[in-house]
Amino acid sequence: MTHRVLAIVAAAVLVAVILIVLLVTGGRRALRETAPTPGEPLPSPTSAPQQQVVLLFAAADGLLHPELRAVPLPTENHERIRVLVSELLAGPGTGLEPAIPYSAELLGVYVETAGHAFVDLSAPPAPLTGSHTELMLVYSVVNTILLNCPSLVDVQLLFSGEEVTTLTGHMDLSKPLALNKRFIVQ
Amino acid sequence: MQASRIHPLLFAAITLALVLAAGPLAAQGEQRAVEFRFGDQTVDVPRVGAQVELLPVLRLIGAEVAFSSAAGTYGVVHGDHFIQFSPDRLLVLVDGVLQEGSERPITSPGGVAASFEFLEQTLLASLGFRLEPTPSGFAIVPGESREQQVAVQVAAADFAATTTLVCTVARRVEVRVLVNQEHELGVHFVDALPRLDSSVPLRSRRVTALRARDHVLTIELASGVDLLSWHQLDDPSRIILELGTPRPTPAAAPEEPFEQDVVQPIVIDPGHGGDDTGAVAASGLAEKELTLDIARRLAQVLRGMGLTVRLTRTDDEARALTDRTAFANRLAARAFVSLHANSSTVAAVRGAETYYMSLDRSSTDAAAAATADLENQADTQAQERSPLDLILWDMAQSEVLNESAGLALAVQDRLNTRLDLRDRGVKQAPFAVLTGATMPAVLVEVGFLSNPDEATMLRDPSHQQGVAEAIAQGVADFVRPP
Numbered sequence: 301m302t303h304r305v306l307a308i309v310a311a312a313v314l315v316a317v318i319l320i321v322l323l324v325t326g327g328r329r330a331l332r333e334t335a336p337t338p339g340e341p342l343p344s345p346t347s348a349p350q351q352q353v354v355l356l357f358a359a360a361d362g363l364l365h366p367e368l369r370a371v372p373l374p375t376e377n378h379e380r381i382r383v384l385v386s387e388l389l390a391g392p393g394t395g396l397e398p399a400i401p402y403s404a405e406l407l408g409v410y411v412e413t414a415g416h417a418f419v420d421l422s423a424p425p426a427p428l429t430g431s432h433t434e435l436m437l438v439y440s441v442v443n444t445i446l447l448n449c450p451s452l453v454d455v456q457l458l459f460s461g462e463e464v465t466t467l468t469g470h471m472d473l474s475k476p477l478a479l480n481k482r483f484i485v486q
Numbered sequence: 487m488q489a490s491r492i493h494p495l496l497f498a499a500i501t502l503a504l505v506l507a508a509g510p511l512a513a514q515g516e517q518r519a520v521e522f523r524f525g526d527q528t529v530d531v532p533r534v535g536a537q538v539e540l541l542p543v544l545r546l547i548g549a550e551v552a553f554s555s556a557a558g559t560y561g562v563v564h565g566d567h568f569i570q571f572s573p574d575r576l577l578v579l580v581d582g583v584l585q586e587g588s589e590r591p592i593t594s595p596g597g598v599a600a601s602f603e604f605l606e607q608t609l610l611a612s613l614g615f616r617l618e619p620t621p622s623g624f625a626i627v628p629g630e631s632r633e634q635q636v637a638v639q640v641a642a643a644d645f646a647a648t649t650t651l652v653c654t655v656a657r658r659v660e661v662r663v664l665v666n667q668e669h670e671l672g673v674h675f676v677d678a679l680p681r682l683d684s685s686v687p688l689r690s691r692r693v694t695a696l697r698a699r700d701h702v703l704t705i706e707l708a709s710g711v712d713l714l715s716w717h718q719l720d721d722p723s724r725i726i727l728e729l730g731t732p733r734p735t736p737a738a739a740p741e742e743p744f745e746q747d748v749v750q751p752i753v754i755d756p757g758h759g760g761d762d763t764g765a766v767a768a769s770g771l772a773e774k775e776l777t778l779d780i781a782r783r784l785a786q787v788l789r790g791m792g793l794t795v796r797l798t799r800t801d802d803e804a805r806a807l808t809d810r811t812a813f814a815n816r817l818a819a820r821a822f823v824s825l826h827a828n829s830s831t832v833a834a835v836r837g838a839e840t841y842y843m844s845l846d847r848s849s850t851d852a853a854a855a856a857t858a859d860l861e862n863q864a865d866t867q868a869q870e871r872s873p874l875d876l877i878l879w880d881m882a883q884s885e886v887l888n889e890s891a892g893l894a895l896a897v898q899d900r901l902n903t904r905l906d907l908r909d910r911g912v913k914q915a916p917f918a919v920l921t922g923a924t925m926p927a928v929l930v931e932v933g934f935l936s937n938p939d940e941a942t943m944l945r946d947p948s949h950q951q952g953v954a955e956a957i958a959q960g961v962a963d964f965v966r967p968p
């Protein structure tokens with residue numbers, strides 16, 4: 301009897317140990333399979349469809365300053381630009397100044413397959429002045445888009461559907477502009 | 487007897503099973519955690535694949551970490567530092583300045599994990615720490631704080647006999663410039679670590695290479711080139727190095743007027759005009775009037791130096807931007823100086839700055855622009871452009887750009903030394919009036935009409951005269967024969 305009990309107990313222990321081994325190694329394997337690898341996108345911590353974006357606004361030192369903001373960010377560039385420009389038009393959170401100095405409306409966004417984007421803003425109600433005003437406005441939009449849409453190459457601004465040569469008489473806006481970090485605070 | 491035979495077998499099986507179990511467990515144990523030591527405290531921090539959980543490490547050094555679900559960001563507060571980063575994002579905000587991490591942190595069982603490189607280079611270094619390997623993991627020790635690092639942007643202007651190298655540093659630093667060996671200079675930063683900003687490529691025929699390591703910025707010079715002199719300027723902080731071939735008998739700079747040069751005039755472009763008023767100060771002073779006033783004064787001073795001067799407008803009249811540059815091109819001008827007064831929606835913004843052209847275009851667009859430009863130049867002989875044409879066009883553009891940088895540096899330096907204005911420095915922007923100029927071309931913003939103090943100053947005729955004389959001296963520095 302005693303031997304049989306001992307044998308049963310030992311067999312039970314063996315089964316238990318084997319089960320533990322299977323569970324542990326199996327569990328680890330399962331964990332390894334789901335373990336994130338670098339570069340593999342994962343859902344955000346809140347699992348909400350929000351992503352952090354960088355928005356550039358003006359400041360008293362005459363440079364563009366970044367503000368981080370979480371927004372629902374579509375994957376498609378066309379929709380993504382709409383979200384980004386709308387956030388810029390909504391203005392900065394704290395401490396910074398709007399770089400677009402009038403209540404502009406986003407009239408349209410066009411994206412070519414080669415990575416050229418066109419953003420159509422309503423024209424200023426009155427002429428804007430100063431190269432600084434122009435640089436801040438243009439590069440807050442162009443740089444914000446290109447920083448958050450890495451697959452895009454350049455951006456051209458249109459005003460009320462028209463291609464313009466310049467806005468305040470300084471910048472050449474007849475061509476698309478690439479990312480320019482010179483006017484972002486370092 | 488039977489029992490004594492069964493038991494060892496069972497125990498052997500159990501032992502075997504335990505060994506089988508222990509193997510993978512031990513292996514997992516090695517992967518599972520890594521020890522971090524900070525002072526007397528240690529913590530075992532779980533690993534996630536090749537990455538490591540960040541939050542236990544940050545808490546170990548006493549940082550406060552909070553996750554904002556609204557912003558989707560982790561905020562780290564440690565001392566005076568504030569870092570914001572997010573899973574899946576390359577961009578990190580360190581003390582309000584945007585930085586690009588080497589890779590993206592990931593969402594992990596413990597919240598957020600990242601590579602050891604991200605932990606050390608992006609997070610710990612920004613807080614003044616670094617990692618030191620120990621037998622069981624890492625010790626977090628005080629490191630070279632980010633405060634010691636200083637971004638250095640180097641620009642070169644090649645003149646006929648000399649090159650001016652301008653190293654713009656993010657803050658005032660104490661430096662010593664030493665000749666390391668033949669054709670190699672070392673700019674030694676006494677209590678700072680120079681970090682080269684390579685976003686602006688350096689183009690100079692007298693500088694062959696630049697590198698920053700530890701406390702030294704090394705400048706390699708072309709054969710026969712030496713350091714002639716160096717000095718420092720403030721606001722923004724700059725180290726200016728004059729490079730060239732030392733002359734056996736350095737003669738004093740000639741002060742006598744230049745010979746009359748009728749072939750190559752200096753073209754001055756008073757910005758705006760006609761219906762295009764430009765910026766207007768609260769006092770009513772209009773940019774188009776101010777630029778014409780200063781242009782007339784500038785023309786007078788330059789003529790007094792014996793130079794030929796032409797203005798793109800002499801009255802309150804409109805001129806297209808392209809016509810202004812075309813005017814200078816037709817006259818084969820020696821230099822083109824466009825005068826402007828600035829305006830910002832932020833009233834506090836102030837200071838004078840000098841711009842030269844930037845080619846802020848994507849590479850495909852630049853190639854298209856080159857082709858278009860070449861075709862415009864040779865519209866009578868339309869032909870397919872070879873890669874060599876594009877290279878030559880690029881070289882010609884670079885040459886003009888280099889010379890424009892030299893003119894801009896000369897003008898801005900004179901404005902700084904002559905006038906009590908905030909120095910906003912030399913900058914590049916894609917300005918229409920500078921596009922297509924075939925000579926050294928700059929746009930000078932003499933101050934902000936939107937800033938009440940500067941608007942008052944710019945109304946003052948003696949200040950206008952000072953601005954004109956400073957710009958004239960800068961132009962003279964540039965065109966003065968070596």
